[in-house]
Amino acid sequence: MPRKKETLTLSIPPGTKEQLEAIARxxxxxxxxxxxxxxLIVAIAQQQVEVGQSLKLNSTHVAALQQATKVLIDSGYIGEAHTLLSLLLEQGNLENPVRQSLQQLASQPSEAWRIRVDQHINHQQPFRLLYYNAQEQELEFTVRYAEISFEEKRFYLEIWCEETEDIKNTSFPELIHNRCLRLDRIKAIEPIEGQWHSEGLDHLKVYLHFYRGMVKAYEPRAKDISNEVVGEVRQVIRRVSNPFWLEREVLRYGGDCVVMSPENVRERVKQKLRTLCHLYDIETR
Structure with a gap:
């Protein structure tokens, strides 16, 4: 016997029917x-679909969730990271480059490398690491020491490795065994036999001078060896295992921070400044 249906007459403004049809489609x-x-009306009445104001993510929300996703992946919380990726892709008003980048990240198989690395560090267990760099080159490292560092809003894996052949030219031969790796570019890790490099990462002792507002505003770092104010200058000595991050920090402070020594670190910063002057058509002697 056919099921009896009720008839409902609606009075709606012009264009509303087309809008309802678009939602139904x-x-x-x-x-x-x-x-x-x-x-559509039946589905709403039976609570098969939700009505009301949908979640809207503005650019600030999107940036915060992107950052949280990176931290979760680096920390080994892969499932939680993919949950945020799904939210961004479904609810974020994303420009195409950002959407494509997130879709690529969501489609890549991920493993909780941070958890694996932490286990090896805690047990001082050397390991072999397979890695793809930004140029999509496959590199293999024999890791004898490792630690996690936090630089510019994400975690990195710093290692002391046996391999040196991948470094063609270096201004810092003292640091040739050090590498700084992104956790999300690791492809494989396996334990190996051998001794842990208990001396840790190789490092340079860098002397920094801070001036003007940075004398009081400077926030001490974990690798600072000494930190004192002499007259109108804050003098800091720091252990540096990767000059790349130090260069970015110094350039960010502009004229309020100067590398005093060693000369190879000072020269690298000077070269960066020369390049900037050239790009902005500033003549230098």
């Missing part, structure tokens, strides 16, 4: 091949 509520407004 988006939700795949159809009568044959056409969107069904009646089916």
């Amino acid at each position: 988006r939700l795949n509520i159809l009568w044959g091949k056409e969107p069904s407004v009646s089916g």
Whole structure:
């Protein structure tokens, strides 16, 4: 026996029918091949679809969730990271480059490398690491020491490794065994036999002078050996295992921070400044 149906007459403004049909089509509520407004109303009444203000993510929300996703991946919380990626892709008003980048990240198989690395560090267990760098080159490292560092809003894996052949030219031969790696570019880790490099990362002792507002505003770092104010200058001595991050920090402070020594670190900063002057058509002697 056919099920009895009720008839409902609606009085709606012009254009509303087309809007309802668009919603029905988006939700795949159809009568044959056409969107069904009646089916949409029934689905709403039966709470099969939700109504009300949808979640809207502005650019600030998107940036914060992207940063949280990176931290979660680096920390080994892969499932939680993919949950945020899904939220961003579904609810974020994303420009195409950002959307494509997130879709690529979501499609890549991930493993909780941070957890594996922490286990090896805690047990002082040497390991072999397979890695793909930014140029998509496959590199293999025999890791005898490792530690996690936090630089510019994400975690990195710093290692002391046996391999040196991948470094063609270096201004810092003292640090040739050090590498700083992104956790999300690791492809494999396996334990190996041998001794842990208990001396840790190789390092340079860098002397920094801070001036003007940075004398009081400077925040001490974990690798600072000494930190004192002499007259109108804050003098800091720091252990540096990777000059790349130090260069970025010094350039960010502009004229309020100067590398005093060693000369190879000072020269690298000077070269960066020469390059900037050239790009901005500033003549230097």
